[in-house]
Amino acid sequence: MANVSSASGPRDLRAAGLSMSWTARIGWLLLVAYVLYATSILDFSFDRFVVGLENAADLIGRMFPPLFSRADLRDLMYRGLMESLQIAVLSSAFGIILSLPVGVLAARNLMPGWVTWPARGLIMLCRSFHPIIVAILFVKGVGFGALAGILALIVASIGFIAKLFAEAIEEISLKQVEAVRASGANFMNVLIFAVLPQVNARFIGFATYQLDSNLRNSTMVGIVGGGGIGGTLLSAFGRFDYDYVCAILIAIIAMIMVGELISQRLRALFL
Amino acid sequence: MTVMAVPDSAMTASPKSAAIAVQDLVVAYQPGKPVLKGISLEIADSSVTAIIGPSGTGKSTLIRSINRLVTPTSGSILFDGQDLAKLRGAELRAARRKIGMVFQEYNLVERLSVMENVLTGRLGVTPVWRVWLRKFPREDIARAFDLLAQVGLDGYATQRADALSGGQRQRVGIARALMQDPRLLLADEPTSSLDPKTSVEIMELMTGLARARSVPLIVNMHQVDLARRFADRIVGMADGQIIFDGPPDALATEHLQQIYGGEGWLT
Amino acid sequence: MSTTVESLEREWSRFTPAQRVGRYFTYLIIAAAVVWALRTVEIIPEFLADAPEQMLDLFQRMWPVDWSHYYQTDGMGVHHALVETMHIATLGTILAVIMAVPVGLMAARNVTPFGPANFLAKLILAASRSVNSLVWALLFVAVFGPGPLAGTFAIAFRSIGFVGKLLGEALEEAKSGTIEALQATGAPWLSVLKIGYWPQVRPAFWSIAVFRWDINVRESAVLGLVGAGGIGMVIDTSLNTFRWDRVAMALIAILIVVLAAEILVTFVRKRIL
Numbered sequence A: 001m002a003n004v005s006s007a008s009g010p011r012d013l014r015a016a017g018l019s020m021s022w023t024a025r026i027g028w029l030l031l032v033a034y035v036l037y038a039t040s041i042l043d044f045s046f047d048r049f050v051v052g053l054e055n056a057a058d059l060i061g062r063m064f065p066p067l068f069s070r071a072d073l074r075d076l077m078y079r080g081l082m083e084s085l086q087i088a089v090l091s092s093a094f095g096i097i098l099s100l101p102v103g104v105l106a107a108r109n110l111m112p113g114w115v116t117w118p119a120r121g122l123i124m125l126c127r128s129f130h131p132i133i134v135a136i137l138f139v140k141g142v143g144f145g146a147l148a149g150i151l152a153l154i155v156a157s158i159g160f161i162a163k164l165f166a167e168a169i170e171e172i173s174l175k176q177v178e179a180v181r182a183s184g185a186n187f188m189n190v191l192i193f194a195v196l197p198q199v200n201a202r203f204i205g206f207a208t209y210q211l212d213s214n215l216r217n218s219t220m221v222g223i224v225g226g227g228g229i230g231g232t233l234l235s236a237f238g239r240f241d242y243d244y245v246c247a248i249l250i251a252i253i254a255m256i257m258v259g260e261l262i263s264q265r266l267r268a269l270f271l
Numbered sequence B: 001m002t003v004m005a006v007p008d009s010a011m012t013a014s015p016k017s018a019a020i021a022v023q024d025l026v027v028a029y030q031p032g033k034p035v036l037k038g039i040s041l042e043i044a045d046s047s048v049t050a051i052i053g054p055s056g057t058g059k060s061t062l063i064r065s066i067n068r069l070v071t072p073t074s075g076s077i078l079f080d081g082q083d084l085a086k087l088r089g090a091e092l093r094a095a096r097r098k099i100g101m102v103f104q105e106y107n108l109v110e111r112l113s114v115m116e117n118v119l120t121g122r123l124g125v126t127p128v129w130r131v132w133l134r135k136f137p138r139e140d141i142a143r144a145f146d147l148l149a150q151v152g153l154d155g156y157a158t159q160r161a162d163a164l165s166g167g168q169r170q171r172v173g174i175a176r177a178l179m180q181d182p183r184l185l186l187a188d189e190p191t192s193s194l195d196p197k198t199s200v201e202i203m204e205l206m207t208g209l210a211r212a213r214s215v216p217l218i219v220n221m222h223q224v225d226l227a228r229r230f231a232d233r234i235v236g237m238a239d240g241q242i243i244f245d246g247p248p249d250a251l252a253t254e255h256l257q258q259i260y261g262g263e264g265w266l267t
Numbered sequence C: 001m002s003t004t005v006e007s008l009e010r011e012w013s014r015f016t017p018a019q020r021v022g023r024y025f026t027y028l029i030i031a032a033a034v035v036w037a038l039r040t041v042e043i044i045p046e047f048l049a050d051a052p053e054q055m056l057d058l059f060q061r062m063w064p065v066d067w068s069h070y071y072q073t074d075g076m077g078v079h080h081a082l083v084e085t086m087h088i089a090t091l092g093t094i095l096a097v098i099m100a101v102p103v104g105l106m107a108a109r110n111v112t113p114f115g116p117a118n119f120l121a122k123l124i125l126a127a128s129r130s131v132n133s134l135v136w137a138l139l140f141v142a143v144f145g146p147g148p149l150a151g152t153f154a155i156a157f158r159s160i161g162f163v164g165k166l167l168g169e170a171l172e173e174a175k176s177g178t179i180e181a182l183q184a185t186g187a188p189w190l191s192v193l194k195i196g197y198w199p200q201v202r203p204a205f206w207s208i209a210v211f212r213w214d215i216n217v218r219e220s221a222v223l224g225l226v227g228a229g230g231i232g233m234v235i236d237t238s239l240n241t242f243r244w245d246r247v248a249m250a251l252i253a254i255l256i257v258v259l260a261a262e263i264l265v266t267f268v269r270k271r272i273l
Helices: A010-015 A022-041 A046-063 A071-105 A113-128 A131-142 A146-170 A174-182 A187-218 A229-238 A242-270 B059-066 B089-097 B114-122 B128-133 B138-150 B166-179 B196-212 B224-230 B253-260 C004-009 C017-040 C045-062 C067-071 C078-107 C115-130 C133-144 C148-172 C176-184 C189-226 C231-240 C244-272
Strands: B020-030 B033-043 B048-052 B074-079 B099-102 B184-188 B217-220 B233-238 B241-246
Touching: A022 C078, A046 A242, A046 C133, A046 C148, A071 A113, A071 A146, A071 A187, A071 A229, A071 A242, A071 C017, A113 A146, A113 C244, A131 A146, A131 C045, A131 C189, A131 C231, A146 A187, A174 A187, A174 B099, A187 A242, A187 B128, A229 A242, A229 C133, A242 C017, A242 C115, A242 C133, B020 B059, B033 B059, B033 B241, B048 B059, B048 B196, B048 B224, B059 B074, B059 B184, B059 B217, B089 B099, B099 B166, B114 B138, B114 B166, B138 B166, B166 B196, B184 B196, B196 B217, B196 B224, B233 B253, B241 B253, C045 C244, C067 C078, C067 C244, C078 C115, C078 C148, C078 C189, C078 C231, C078 C244, C115 C148, C133 C148, C133 C189, C148 C189, C176 C189, C189 C231, C189 C244, C231 C244
Parallel strands: B048 B217, B048 B233, B099 B184, B184 B217
Antiparallel strands: B020 B033, B020 B074, B233 B241
């Protein structure tokens, strides 16, 4: 820490975190200016905000107590949640399986350029769009329902897992690979014995993270027709049944938290 | 430059009966800048040949050209009836199975166990499903245990490779190479990462096992005293060419000066 | 070798028996889950078979892309909506960071050595993350009415969990030496924060903020689908009128913006962090 007692110039004070450099000051100023500019452009007035707060209070009042008592609505909710679970399980399973070869093909230290370019292009394509948008496209392609949601989340899974998997492969020690190659092993054996052991742990991390992410997204794809509880939620909003909305939200949060626990267990078991 | 010592006639062998014959090998990583400038060398059966020379002179390149970790620009490498320099794909893999290699930095798969690392030597002949499930044949596992005992690592089979010391890892490396039941053993600076005492132990182990199996061993090293002590034949390289080839006793100080020091050899 | 007979009796396997049982059990459960899902999910096989044809039809309808849609001035144009989306993302991130700082401070065990407070903070952060940004958008549209105000708050409330969690972790990694020295001099709490924690946490702080901004750019683009402003609303309108060529224009615009944001973020990361 700078010695503040002796004659401390601006540089010492900056080093001590007591003062800001001119670029930092200008940076903060620009930030504040931007906020003022943007809020005015978007027409955020204080009045709207106050009205909003009143609405919020009203909304929260109507959400409680959450509506769990009606059996038919509970059934509907249960079926929606189950469908979301199915979407999450299937898209994760197929997404993980597909990401393995795609990731390997995209690794520039293992594959020649004419293989990695298309693979990396595919991965980039999968990542470019929000899963919801991909779901919309699939809804058009395969109709409403779980299939569209599953396909959309498979695409999202590949975009995430394959990318990180390829990056992990590119970071491995090639010396270990070289030694296995020198013994005359074929490509698959080299992959299994020299490449995979080095990236296994990270792959499992990515896969469990995506499982969790798919579970969250599976509750949402229904909003655009991709099956699952999202559709139920959307129609509840549309009918202003806020107590039912609250019940559904609670159920979703509970399912997601259980899913997180399971992910952690899976990770601990495989690592 | 001319060869400094005429090799003993017992050392030379005609290409047909030599275990391995390198002819006019040229390796250039960049066009026009050859690292190996026409190497010709014949190794008879069951001998230990040490290649010495300063860094960057191509010792490693020469060794790695033999099992094609490096691709030669021109020349041929005759081994077991084939020209290694021209092989590709499945044929190359088949040829590599007969050549075992020990590396300077051991190159073990660190996350795998000692046993798995030794079994790496059999990956060339084990089908993929067995490798995936780690269901290696019992004979392979038995041989692996044997080899571990021979390199002095009895009882280490289930340890993870990265839990071992440098010397122990190199022993696993030797066991791995021998697991292939090779017709030729290569060692690329096997003791450069080890302390002096361990270096001697490893050299003793390696040369002893190679001789016991009648497998020729070509070692690449920069410790001249070790070379003198363990090799039957010393090949001195400088500037991409062989400038000494003979038994250890024929290696005199002026040869060493010409290999390692003096302005003429530093290009 | 003479020891071969003994050696043949020595077994080796990759996993201990206990590990193997555990793994088989896990594989079984995973397989059971997948089989259950496959059997119970409602997929109409005809739709699956029809899919390639439908997708092809979709792409044919998207081409040629309606480029003129970009600068439309009737309020439906892509450009205007894109700008709005960027504002939603940026303001939302700024708001989130402002709100996340106190929560993050409360969640860090070294800053707030008070168990119940840590727990409460972590609960808030977990709740924020568990609710999808689309759901936050639905809620805020109900509160503020449709438009970018709802979108900004949705982004903000969703991001608090992300930023607060990472911020809390960064705070917990701060070296205690400097902090303790400051506290020993009797410095007021705010000074301890500013001089003790801030310099250590600063690089992580900006990294987290920028990272979340990048994600929020993507998220903001879809919020409009439920009425929360931005390009999502344009896409929604185009979808409802089956103008796939306009949808294509909007998607291309999003793609370019997301790519630009990625490049910007990588640049900032390299230079400043």
